[in-house]
Amino acid sequence: GQNIDQPTEMTATEGAIVQINCTYQTSGFNGLFWYQQHAGEAPTFLSYNVLDGLEEKGRFSSFLSRSKGYSYLLLKELQMKDSASYLCAGMDSNYQLIWGAGTKLIIKP
Amino acid sequence: GAVVSQHPSRVICKSGTSVKIECRSLDFQATTMFWYRQFPKQSLMLMATSNEGSKATYEQGVEKDKFLINHASLTLSTLTVTSAHPEDSSFYICSARDGGEVNGYTFGSGTRLTVV
Secondary structure, three states, X not given: OOEEEOOOEEEEEOOOOEEEEXXXXXXXXXXXXXXXXXXXXXXXEEEXXXXXXXXXXXXXXXXXXXXXXXXXXXXXXXXHHHOEEEEEEEEOOOOOEEEOOXXXXXXXX | OOOEEEEOOEEEEOOOOOEEEEEEEOOOOEEEEEEEEEOOOOOOEEEEEEEOOOOOEEOOOOOOOOEEEEEEEOOEXXXXXXXXXXXXXXXXXXXXXXXXXXXXEEEOOOEEEEEO
């Protein structure tokens, strides 16, 4: 079956670095997405990886290892506004997104 | 970038009534539209996939006669919750795929439905 696993909740300190891990099992693979979702709002796109390696975009970076079925989202120089849920989603062979339950990130001053 | 406009953002209705939610792709043609439901503190649950001009494909457990989806044009898809009940209260989000891009999944702003 298809499955996405990520931690339920993480806590980090303002200004620090946090890594949110995600493991995936999909029928076929057409990429791995990370979305940010603030409470009561729709998700917003953060990153897309389809090749192995690290993609850096400002304070956010995303890593993919296809052989390990593993990805992580790295957030640097954390700000209070980064408090949100981070959703990992794998795209299967039918280009359908399989969603993880999301990781709630709590930033403390 | 691609924009999906979703209306209404919030709606409160009485049990037994129907509610229509609209999603419009503003600057691209959405050949495929996805409808999700999200309960508090849970992830997105795909309800159905609609393709312009054809019947929607519903996920297992989603009643197609209760959640009517119409995708009559390349820029508009609607979800109608018929005979709503309190357990239908949820956050409904649409997502459109810009057919020209693999990673072109754009979300609407969501609709908070409360059935009283």
